[in-house]
Amino acid sequence: MSPRTSSPTSLPKIGPAQIALLERLSNAISVSGDEREVREIVIKEVKPHADDLSVDAMGNVLVICKSTARNPLRVMLDAHMDEVGFMITEDDGDGLYSFEVIGGVDERQLPGKPVLVGKERLPGVIGAKPIHLAEKGELHSPISISSLRVDLGPAGAGKVSPGEWGTFATRFQRAGASLMGKALDDRLGVATLIELVKHHPENIELAAAFTVQEELGLRGAKIAATTLHPDLAFAIDSTPAFDLPSAAKKENTVYNCKLDGGPAIYLADAGTISDPRLIRFLEATAAKFGIPYQFRQPGGGGTDAGAIHKVLSGIPTVSISIPGRYAHSAVLMSRISDWQNTLQLVYAALQDLTPEILASVRK
Amino acid sequence: MTELTPFLKKLISLPGLSGYEDPVRDVIRETWQPLVDEISESKLGSLHGLRRAAGSGKHHSILLAAHMDAIGLMVTSVEDGWIRVMQVGGLDTRILPGQLITVHGQRELPGILQMIPDRLQKKSRAGSPPEITDLFIDTGLSARELKRLVKLGDLISFAQLPFEMPGGVLTGHSLDNRASIAALTVCLDEIHRTSLDWNVWAVATVQEETGLAGAKTSAFELQPDIAVAIDVTFGKGPGSNDHRAFPLGKGPTIGVGANIHPALVEHFKKAADEMDMPYSIETMPKSSGTDGMGMQVTAEGIPVMVIGIPLRYMHTPLEMVALKDIQRAGRLLARIITRLEADSMEKIFAESKA
Numbered sequence: 001m002s003p004r005t006s007s008p009t010s011l012p013k014i015g016p017a018q019i020a021l022l023e024r025l026s027n028a029i030s031v032s033g034d035e036r037e038v039r040e041i042v043i044k045e046v047k048p049h050a051d052d053l054s055v056d057a058m059g060n061v062l063v064i065c066k067s068t069a070r071n072p073l074r075v076m077l078d079a080h081m082d083e084v085g086f087m088i089t090e091d092d093g094d095g096l097y098s099f100e101v102i103g104g105v106d107e108r109q110l111p112g113k114p115v116l117v118g119k120e121r122l123p124g125v126i127g128a129k130p131i132h133l134a135e136k137g138e139l140h141s142p143i144s145i146s147s148l149r150v151d152l153g154p155a156g157a158g159k160v161s162p163g164e165w166g167t168f169a170t171r172f173q174r175a176g177a178s179l180m181g182k183a184l185d186d187r188l189g190v191a192t193l194i195e196l197v198k199h200h201p202e203n204i205e206l207a208a209a210f211t212v213q214e215e216l217g218l219r220g221a222k223i224a225a226t227t228l229h230p231d232l233a234f235a236i237d238s239t240p241a242f243d244l245p246s247a248a249k250k251e252n253t254v255y256n257c258k259l260d261g262g263p264a265i266y267l268a269d270a271g272t273i274s275d276p277r278l279i280r281f282l283e284a285t286a287a288k289f290g291i292p293y294q295f296r297q298p299g300g301g302g303t304d305a306g307a308i309h310k311v312l313s314g315i316p317t318v319s320i321s322i323p324g325r326y327a328h329s330a331v332l333m334s335r336i337s338d339w340q341n342t343l344q345l346v347y348a349a350l351q352d353l354t355p356e357i358l359a360s361v362r363k
Numbered sequence: 364m365t366e367l368t369p370f371l372k373k374l375i376s377l378p379g380l381s382g383y384e385d386p387v388r389d390v391i392r393e394t395w396q397p398l399v400d401e402i403s404e405s406k407l408g409s410l411h412g413l414r415r416a417a418g419s420g421k422h423h424s425i426l427l428a429a430h431m432d433a434i435g436l437m438v439t440s441v442e443d444g445w446i447r448v449m450q451v452g453g454l455d456t457r458i459l460p461g462q463l464i465t466v467h468g469q470r471e472l473p474g475i476l477q478m479i480p481d482r483l484q485k486k487s488r489a490g491s492p493p494e495i496t497d498l499f500i501d502t503g504l505s506a507r508e509l510k511r512l513v514k515l516g517d518l519i520s521f522a523q524l525p526f527e528m529p530g531g532v533l534t535g536h537s538l539d540n541r542a543s544i545a546a547l548t549v550c551l552d553e554i555h556r557t558s559l560d561w562n563v564w565a566v567a568t569v570q571e572e573t574g575l576a577g578a579k580t581s582a583f584e585l586q587p588d589i590a591v592a593i594d595v596t597f598g599k600g601p602g603s604n605d606h607r608a609f610p611l612g613k614g615p616t617i618g619v620g621a622n623i624h625p626a627l628v629e630h631f632k633k634a635a636d637e638m639d640m641p642y643s644i645e646t647m648p649k650s651s652g653t654d655g656m657g658m659q660v661t662a663e664g665i666p667v668m669v670i671g672i673p674l675r676y677m678h679t680p681l682e683m684v685a686l687k688d689i690q691r692a693g694r695l696l697a698r699i700i701t702r703l704e705a706d707s708m709e710k711i712f713a714e715s716k717a
Contacts, residue, residue: 111458330462
């Protein structure tokens with residue numbers, strides 16, 4: 001263990017205020033392409049702490065917090081505001097609506113879920129036909145999305161129109177050391193980024209991007225990074241923890257990351273080879289401050305980093321994620337401790353960042 | 364008068380799985396107490412409310428049965444921080460992943476019901492819907508804490524809270540069959556100040572979902588002349604559009620079929636017609652799948668009627684009913700009861716005896 005040069009108590013913490021903010025963010029509905037509700041919360045929270053704040057053509061919120069240093073590093077921090085959900089595609093009459101899923105939602109996660117739909121956030125259900133009426137053999141196949149409808153009740157006819165969005169109606173709750181709610185991917189990142197704007201280290205120029213349409217292919221991050229032209233970037237997201245029961249008796253070697261393991265630092269995913277200088281720096285920072293961390297298993301998936309590192313003349317980028325179980329379902333689970341350790345690791349890293357990092361060797 | 368919506372919302376916010384109906388029975392007892400002359404409990408836990416006929420001597424009796432038990436899950440193992448489960452009653456495992464549930468352990472624990480993800484599943488099963496053995500509950504607690512708080516046989520109910528939708532529609536879990544308990548309560552309210560010629564047994568039965576145990580035993584104990592099962596039936600909606608399903612808000616159903624005495628079909632239809640009440644005839648050619656089939660073959664046989672309240676998404680955490688169908692079912696029962704006279708038995712069944 002490396003000696004601590006700074007006590008963790010000087011690092012920002014997750015307390016009741018932060019959890020209350022996460023609750024609002026988790027309950028807010030902001031499906032990719034319709035991020036207004038979360039954007040309004042973000043703007044309200046960060047405005048008093050921003051030297052500059054703008055909303056770009058796609059709806060990204062871009063925030064600049066200036067540095068007191070001369071020629072500071074310009075560091076982009078990214079978290080996406082959007083979440084998976086659906087769009088109403090057809091009014092089938094009688095309060096029933098066809099829909100198309102937005103983002104990677106497994107069809108097996110849809111039947112029997114409460115939803116909120118449209119500008120009015122009307123309560124509805126994605127129902128499932130009674131088991132009593134199932135045909136022979138039917139129970140062995142997933143219920144297809146094409147057979148599902150959003151149901152606003154018999155009096156709900158004409159209450160929403162094709163083109164309106166909706167998603168799961170899950171209400172956030174805290175259960176001991178755990179957090180349960182929808183869209184923790186990536187409201188945990190958004191809440192972390194809000195904290196970092198509120199407590200931005202003054203040695204760097206912070207360029208925070210609260211992005212749109214990550215779930216549809218990292219679209220917001222691409223233009224945000226182009227506008228912000230940072231020296232380097234950190235994407236803060238939520239990554240699936242598959243530390244779950246397995247059907248095989250052998251050891252689970254494909255867990256991706258684990259709850260209670262601390263922030264998951266990305267080495268490589270489907271879209272990005274993380275900048276090795278930033279990986280080593282995060283590792284060193286974690287050791288210096290005694291912050292637990294884990295490496296996310298290299299593999300598929302991706303974050304906004306996949307778009308950011310390839311714009312302009314290239315931006316050294318790394319992703320750090322808060323582990324979360326059951327991503328893209330009605331209710332995710334994360335740990336308060338993993339969230340706090342992620343916030344502290346990013347904060348500590350920013351505080352120690354100097355331009356020399358970009359002159360160091362890639363290894 | 365019992366306020367229907369808050370009463371029913373309260374009923375469906377309570378657990379009360381088959382065999383463990385205490386929480387819901389307590390609330391029903393409290394509500395029925397002022398509406399009946401006597402109230403008691405059967406050996407299996409069914410609630411028997413009696414409205415006595417006026418005057419002394421022997422009276423005919425009618426039994427109105429609505430089951431109060433609900434489907435859910437039971438803990439089968441607690442290992443490594445995970446709870447494994449089995450169904451109590453008929454549950455399609457395809458609707459279970461991603462449900463919020465309450466584990467009724469040493470204390471009530473919130474949890475998420477989920478399935479083994481494809482990457483940890485056998486290759487041949489990837490993409491398949493989960494079987495019950497693929498499901499587990501995550502409470503977020505440590506393995507040690509979980510072992511301390513949860514044991515085999517603990518019950519698990521859906522955490523879904525009830526919510527109202529426009530047009531007098533209520534959504535939530537366990538509306539099968541708490542909606543019918545509410546209808547039965549509407550009936551008791553309606554007949555409260557009316558003098559009766561027949562004894563009326565209002566019975567909230569147990570263990571319908573696991574084999575009609577409450578209805579069979581209560582009917583045997585009370586030996587009514589006529590028995591009516593009030594249960595939910597399939598509401599027209601996604602996946603349920605054939606002749607077995609009925610529109611929400613267009614009235615209850617009157618059953619026709621082998622479980623039901625033909626004379627009672629005519630009698631109930633006539634009453635509904637006289638009231639100008641909308642209803643549908645529900646064909647149940649072979650079996651009604653309700654307490655009615657248990658009561659029909661009890662003791663020396665009992666003439667049975669089955670009344671249905673259309674409900675969408677049966678046996679899911681988001682069942683849906685129209686409140687006015689519940690009211691109509693209750694008022695239809697009240698109409699039947701208040702018109703029963705000393706010689707009704709002979710009159711109703713005259714033709715079938717000829």
